[in-house]
Amino acid sequence: xxxxxxxxxxxxxxxxxxxxxxxxxxxxxxxxxxxxxxxxxxxxxxxxxxxxxxxxxxxxxxxxxxxxxxxxxxxxxxxxxxxxxxxxxxxxxxxxxxxxxxxxxxxxxxxxxxxxxxxxxxxxxxxxxxxxxxxxxxxxxxxxxxxxxxxxxxxxxxxxxxxxxxxxxxxxxxxxxxxxxxxxxxxxxxxxxxxxxxxxxxxxxxxxxxxxxxxxxxxx
Numbered sequence: 001x002x003x004x005x006x007x008x009x010x011x012x013x014x015x016x017x018x019x020x021x022x023x024x025x026x027x028x029x030x031x032x033x034x035x036x037x038x039x040x041x042x043x044x045x046x047x048x049x050x051x052x053x054x055x056x057x058x059x060x061x062x063x064x065x066x067x068x069x070x071x072x073x074x075x076x077x078x079x080x081x082x083x084x085x086x087x088x089x090x091x092x093x094x095x096x097x098x099x100x101x102x103x104x105x106x107x108x109x110x111x112x113x114x115x116x117x118x119x120x121x122x123x124x125x126x127x128x129x130x131x132x133x134x135x136x137x138x139x140x141x142x143x144x145x146x147x148x149x150x151x152x153x154x155x156x157x158x159x160x161x162x163x164x165x166x167x168x169x170x171x172x173x174x175x176x177x178x179x180x181x182x183x184x185x186x187x188x189x190x191x192x193x194x195x196x197x198x199x200x201x202x203x204x205x206x207x208x209x210x211x212x213x214x215x216x217x218x219x220x
Contacts, residue, residue, distance in 0.1 A: 018160030
């Protein structure tokens with residue numbers, strides 16, 4: 001809506017922040033991007049998200065909205081005249097929320113375990129990660145997007161993790177495409193959309209960032 005003041009408090013490599021960036025891009029919403037230092041959290045971040053003290057936070061006309069999937073739904077409801085992300089049918093909408101919640105519960109935790117563990121623990125994390133991706137691949141089927149013909153809620157939830165795949169694969173020494181070719185083909189296809197390609201970060205830069213974190217944790 002014209003005249004809206006929209007600011008996104010975010011961190012460049014956050015897959016959760018990338019969700020919000022894709023949603024805003026899909027809707028054509030102009031906003032101010034505010035990069036946050038997560039080791040020295042700003043007063044603004046602590047003021048806008050006093051409960052979790054995490055990014056991303058969407059500040060719309062001075063009012064904060066926190067947690068990425070809640071924020072994406074908020075964006076879909078407020079800027080509803082363009083590119084709907086959730087279907088209008090209640091059952092289809094519930095299914096979209098189910099799979100987005102599945103992504104939320106599996107991708108980050110299993111991915112993090114891949115780069116923070118070694119040996120048997122890492123092997124178990126890789127197995128769990130691929131297992132989750134195979135379930136998503138089955139749900140996607142032969143559709144262009146999870147919701148059908150247009151980019152939707154589940155796509156927005158999942159796609160940001162694609163730019164972390166290279167880090168997971170390199171550190172874990174495995175190949176996601178070998179197990180999930182359809183899902184990787186889907187991710188590459190989605191990258192042809194400007195809203196996605198401009199919101200996701202360079203996988204090699206993400207890898208360098210993860211290596212830095214591993215060094216800080218004494219894993220390198």
